[in-house]
Amino acid sequence: MKRKSLFAITALMLLMTTGNAQLPPIFGPEYNQIAQKDELTRIFISPIRVLWISDSSRKLIKNSEVLLKPGNSQSDMSRTTRFCSMTTTLADTASILLDYGKELHGGLQLVMGGSSRREPSLVRIRFGESVGEANSNTYNSDWLMGFSTDDHAKRDIIMEIPRTGMIEVGNTGFRFVRIDLLQPGTTINLKEARAILRYRDIPYLGSFKSSNPRLDSIWITGAYTTHLNMQEYLWDGIKRDRLVWLGDFHPELKAINSVFGYNEVVPRSLDLACEQYPLPQWMNGMSSYSMWYLIIHHDWYMQNGDFDFLNSHREYIVGLIDLINGKIAEDGTETLSPFRFLDWPSTPNKEGVEAGYRALLAWALRDAEKLCRVLDENRSAQVAAGAARKLNRKIMPHNDLKQAAALMAVAGTLDPAIASKEVVAVDGAKRFSTFYGLYMLDALSLAGMQDEALQIISDYWGGMLDMGATTFWEDFNIEWMENSARIDELTPEEMNDIHGDFGDYCYPSFRHSLCHGWSSGVTAWLTENVLGITVVEPGCSTLQVKPYLGDLQWVEGSFPTPYGVVKVRHERQPDGEVCSEIDAPEEIKIIR
Known part of the structure; x- marks a missing residue:
């Protein structure tokens, strides 16, 4: 579906109010291009x-x-x-x-x-x-x-x-x-x-409240985690690295879509990424992050229907598809890059990473084909589809890696029920990760295992809250909680410092970021699965509302769209049935 952006006037107003500063008259026109108003607020x-x-x-x-x-x-x-x-x-x-x-x-x-x-x-x-x-x-x-x-x-x-x-x-x-x-x-x-x-002084258009205050706290903490990282650009972390990383970007994007709706930090950051990493470079020097670039564009377009912005990235999208296709052989072997990165905790499991990497590529190619259909780039759509067919001639084993099994379920290369029951749900929140936790939850949802997902959310993201977190972390293992002091108290000698005594890879000890945007995907998951709001047609022109309450007695919340805010309330009746109230702008079609 193609339609002109609903945001042209809004974008122009933003440019006028957040671009060049209104300087005192003593400053001449020579300052017009070198003075900039700080678009962020100080409190x-x-x-x-x-x-x-x-x-x-x-x-x-x-x-x-x-x-x-x-x-x-x-x-x-x-x-x-x-x-x-x-x-x-x-x-x-x-x-x-x-x-x-x-x-x-x-x-x-x-x-x-x-x-x-x-x-x-x-x-x-x-x-x-x-x-x-x-x-x-x-x-x-x-x-x-x-x-x-x-x-x-x-x-x-x-x-x-x-x-x-x-x-x-x-x-x-x-x-x-x-x-x-x-x-x-x-x-x-x-x-x-x-x-x-x-x-950024912006309203929380999305919301989530339920009969379980712990879930409510998790939702708002994930929202705030991403909010803090919405600086001039969309950062990974406010302490470290303060950079635009395209992998970290995707869970943040999902949270932004669920909480804030359209915000110019997203297109601005994607523009910057393309400037910093022109083809044939990979985004951030990592081929997997170029895959996330395609997935991000798909999800942003589905939320906002902003064809003009998508069209502005046409050349990069088409060029990236050709670059990827040229590195996939007919037998499914691919040579994109020797560096296969999913997330840090998965790194030691090389076989599992290989399987997950290929599943991520299959997912990206699927979304790339859809983008090309929107752009009327039929040749590139066929190239993306053909590349996916070649790739899927060789499906690698997940090697019991939760990240890999989850990606395979999302990409459609492994039955979600098998992925979830045999790998993702095993041992609950153990071996979860803050970044790929979103896709593990998605796999569980696809398998109809929402109860297991909700328990993991309570144990894992709730575990960070139990340790004093007010934003979610770069990494977390629930095993760290044993005999550890909270981050907001002095650590007794006989206890572990949960910040200083743990961490790994590039984030040992106090280098570890305790506000990392890639950990906020849980907020989007709760909106999509518990409130039950998912986007069916670009620009939110059609939404599906299919809640899952689990043990909840009620849940209510809101969801931002280009047409305005959608409000829902779901309440369990004495007979066990769930009664839903939905208030949506008239432009939006609701599927129940």
Whole structure:
């Protein structure tokens, strides 16, 4: 189905309001092309608690509770104002650890109220996604257990702060901030130590509420995880890597479709990816991420029906299909790339990765054919279909890898019931992954095993919540929970630090990202499977509403479309039947 974009006027308005800044008249026209308005919003947030201070006597650190009050970003030297005072001796520093309650992206604003010296004072400021990270030391020459890193965002900063006035520091992902006064024999007065939250101020058009508050918390946490990563571009993580990775992109896209609907961060990021990795390069240097590029385009078009944007990528899509087809032999052997990447936890299982990689390619080619039909690129559609036929002449075994079996079920190369019962559902949430967990859940749904999927969601994503998460993580194994302290508490000596004592591959210890967009696919799954809302025709012109309540008594929520928000409520009746109320714009056809 082809139709002109519904977003032309909206896009023009966005360009006018978020493009060139309206500068004071003193700036001439020569600034028009070099000045840009910050399209993101800044909010100041006071800490919700002082988690720890170094001075148990409270003689060297006084009035720390002052920092919990609302602020106004104005320095003050009045004798009637109460400040948090921090004092060092010639031998000891003074330290304070602040908790802002939620994972944030941004920095720290310190508002001063004078000090015992005229000169600036030396401080150390450490940002942490966990208490352990905020207390950790940095090592940047290698990735080592027990250390944090600064190579994508500076989180451990030694700097001088002024005697009075205000100073801002930091641009990273964090929930906790530790401030150490290093200047010997000095007292500083802090009026405010507020976090700066930098984010897109956009409405949550999608929603999910049910008779199970745990599921509700999981849904909104996944939504917020992706929301924080919607910066100038769609990042993988707000602490690390702060890049547009096309694999991470897909679960984030699914969450965006379910929560926010159309947002220009998606087309902008896809445009950037094509600029950074022109053909014949693979996206992000990985052939599997070029496959995700095709799947992303398909899902974005189905949600928004934005033909103009799809058409703008016509040349890249067609060229990528030809590139892939040229590397698949008639017997199904393919030579796309020696580097076969699904996700990090699957890496040791090379046979399973091979099977999953080929299934991902089959899925991408299926979506590529559909895209070409929309674009009237009939030759390329035939090439994509032919490439898929060649590829599927050789189906590789999944080798008991959950990621592989899930992809094979989604791609249609393995019966979902077999994939789920023999592999994906075995041992429940064990051997799940934050990235490929979405496709494992999809496989279970295709097999009619929604109850098992819901239990895994509660155990796995809910397990992160149990450990103090306010956003979902780059990686997680439920085995990590045993004898581990939460991320929002000091770790006793006899317990594990769930952040610092685990992690692997490129994310050992405190390098591990605790706000990673690829973990948010669970939000989309709950919308699609529990609320039961799925897109049937491009642009949401036709939706299917087929809820699955499991043990729930009721569930209600909303779903964004180009025509407006669809609202649903499903409630189990005394006889066990589910009664549904659906409120949808008149332009949308609803299939029950």
